[in-house]
Amino acid sequence: MSKPDDVYAGVRAVRDLCDPVSLAEFGWALFRWWKLCGAPAKENWAFTQLGLVGDGETVRRLTPVIRAWPG
Numbered sequence: 001m002s003k004p005d006d007v008y009a010g011v012r013a014v015r016d017l018c019d020p021v022s023l024a025e026f027g028w029a030l031f032r033w034w035k036l037c038g039a040p041a042k043e044n045w046a047f048t049q050l051g052l053v054g055d056g057e058t059v060r061r062l063t064p065v066i067r068a069w070p071g
Contacts, residue, residue, distance in 0.1 A: 002045070002052065011052050020055060027053035028061060035065075 002008040015023065027050055034046030050058055 002049070007052065015053065023053045024055040024058050028058055031062075 002011055030046050031050055034040075034043060037043075039047075050062060054062075
């Protein structure tokens, strides 16, 4: 529903209503599931949602993952 340049309006409501740490953990769990499923490019929302619900810990976790990805 959201795109990096066009965020769905409901995202703000979710962020306002949810505990930020729990929401970031949920987002990380979605990302891990996406990776376990082979990280299909057509389902890259599981990656981009990290920018909407993630926190500093998400960044720390994601940094080595990105560095390990091929060029």
